Amino acid sequence: MNPMIKWTTLALAICLPLSAQAHRAWMLPSATVLSGDEPWITVDAAVSNDLFYFEHVPLRLQGIGDAAQAPAGGPPGMRARPTPALQIVAPDGSHASARNGSIGRYRSTFDVQLSQKGTYKLAVANSGLFASWKEKGELRRWMGSAENFAKDVPANAEDLKISQTSSRMEVFVTSGNPTESVLKPTGQGLELAPVTHPNDLFAGEAAEFVFLLDGKPAADVEISVIPGGNRYRDQLGEINASTDAQGKVSITWPQAGMYWLEAELKTDKAVAKPATERRASYSATLEVLAP
Amino acid sequence: MPKRLLLPLALLSAPLLAADMDVTVEIPRLQVAEYHRPYVAIWLEKPDQSHAADLAVWYDLKLKDKEGEKWLKDLRQWWRRSGRSLEMPVDGLSAATRAVGTHSLKFSDSRTPLQALPAGEYRLVVEAVREVGGRELLRLPFSWPPQQTETQSIQGESELGAIRLTLNP
Numbered sequence: 001m002n003p004m005i006k007w008t009t010l011a012l013a014i015c016l017p018l019s020a021q022a023h024r025a026w027m028l029p030s031a032t033v034l035s036g037d038e039p040w041i042t043v044d045a046a047v048s049n050d051l052f053y054f055e056h057v058p059l060r061l062q063g064i065g066d067a068a069q070a071p072a073g074g075p076p077g078m079r080a081r082p083t084p085a086l087q088i089v090a091p092d093g094s095h096a097s098a099r100n101g102s103i104g105r106y107r108s109t110f111d112v113q114l115s116q117k118g119t120y121k122l123a124v125a126n127s128g129l130f131a132s133w134k135e136k137g138e139l140r141r142w143m144g145s146a147e148n149f150a151k152d153v154p155a156n157a158e159d160l161k162i163s164q165t166s167s168r169m170e171v172f173v174t175s176g177n178p179t180e181s182v183l184k185p186t187g188q189g190l191e192l193a194p195v196t197h198p199n200d201l202f203a204g205e206a207a208e209f210v211f212l213l214d215g216k217p218a219a220d221v222e223i224s225v226i227p228g229g230n231r232y233r234d235q236l237g238e239i240n241a242s243t244d245a246q247g248k249v250s251i252t253w254p255q256a257g258m259y260w261l262e263a264e265l266k267t268d269k270a271v272a273k274p275a276t277e278r279r280a281s282y283s284a285t286l287e288v289l290a291p
Numbered sequence: 292m293p294k295r296l297l298l299p300l301a302l303l304s305a306p307l308l309a310a311d312m313d314v315t316v317e318i319p320r321l322q323v324a325e326y327h328r329p330y331v332a333i334w335l336e337k338p339d340q341s342h343a344a345d346l347a348v349w350y351d352l353k354l355k356d357k358e359g360e361k362w363l364k365d366l367r368q369w370w371r372r373s374g375r376s377l378e379m380p381v382d383g384l385s386a387a388t389r390a391v392g393t394h395s396l397k398f399s400d401s402r403t404p405l406q407a408l409p410a411g412e413y414r415l416v417v418e419a420v421r422e423v424g425g426r427e428l429l430r431l432p433f434s435w436p437p438q439q440t441e442t443q444s445i446q447g448e449s450e451l452g453a454i455r456l457t458l459n460p
Binding site: 033034035036037039174176177178200202289290291 | 356357358359360361362363364367368370371374375376
């Protein structure tokens with residue numbers, strides 16, 4: 001394969017979990033259920049094949065280390081994509097900041113002090129347009145914001161296909177009693193609206209989640225749930241499910257551990273021009289405790 | 292009035308009489324390179340595992356900056372059912388960790404928490420977790436209030452020794 005195309009595909013795979021590429025982007029918190037006075041967590045963030053091992057590239061986040069110096073999963077000279085922002089929402093709705101951020105060859109890492117009691121949300125959200133077209137017989141791809149679209153993409157391009165994309169990656173951590181305030185959806189893109197609190201998950205119990213697209217229940221969302229630690233087992237152990245007409249899905253956790261949940265939706269309904277289809281993805285790292 | 296009618300009356304009025312509960316918990320001696328006294332939570336749950344009443348929590352109260360509370364979540368069943376909604380320390384509940392040996396606790400229905408405990412089916416739950424060690428959780432089912440003096444026990448296998456529950460009407 002032409003190395004340029006290979007790297008472009010890989011870079012796309014990182015931003016667009018809808019593609020067939022196996023790379024997975026994730027954040028892994030050191031704990032999700034905490035006690036004591038203003039406890040700390042540390043979070044690793046990476047893009048990898050196996051969960052949750054650092055073996056490919058770090059997850060680049062604004063303000064976490066020197067992202068410009070870090071491997072981005074692309075070839076030298078590739079146009080750098082904007083580095084996404086990390087949001088840390090405290091139980092009272094205020095924004096907390098990450099501490100001790102750094103970025104290495106395989107992972108980025110940062111700390112968060114939970115100064116308030118209740119549930120915090122860590123989120124990385126992205127949205128924009130994805131276009132592909134043919135130029136002199138060669139396939140071209142572009143990702144960016146709606147504002148830059150007209151500037152960067154020729155309007156009369158051959159075989160032009162435009163998708164509206166959004167992705168969101170989340171982690172929940174709780175100090176003391178779980179609270180609900182950070183679970184309120186933003187109303188944009190594909191989101192998780194938990195019925196079961198995401199820091200109250202136990203092996204052998206079923207958890208119920210509702211998925212929303214732009215704040216409305218989303219039917220037929222494909223859900224994949226993979227337990228971490230697959231380096232040391234033969235089977236991926238993936239649980240597949242899809243949401244019902246009310247956007248609801250129920251997952252029964254087979255054992256305790258860290259899980260990676262990914263939800264994807266492709267639709268041609270309610271698509272904003274110039275896009276003709278919509279691709280939305282959501283992922284979360286969830287900790288399931290032993291009863 | 293015939294005596295055989297008096298007896299059921301006496302039973303029906305049992306909640307009005309003083310009933311009490313003795314709980315003994317054995318912390319076993321372990322042959323390990325690094326030993327720390329376990330954190331222990333003792334509570335009552337309903338048959339559906341919902342929380343009914345806390346009896347005791349033994350943890351490291353003396354560490355500075357409440358550092359000992361950081362590990363309370365490792366009593367993970369108790370943390371889920373009760374601990375996470377409490378502001379520690381709690382009077383009459385929080386206590387220091389205990390040494391190897393058998394420890395006896397006495398609870399009476401004239402005082403909290405048994406005072407407010409409605410009649411019904413319950414389980415005594417004892418959960419122990421040890422720093423750089425393991426965790427063990429044991430349950431003993433019983434009915435409250437007791438109709439007669441009864442004693443039950445269960446033997447732990449790793450972090451707990453014998454647990455004994457004696458109920459007196």
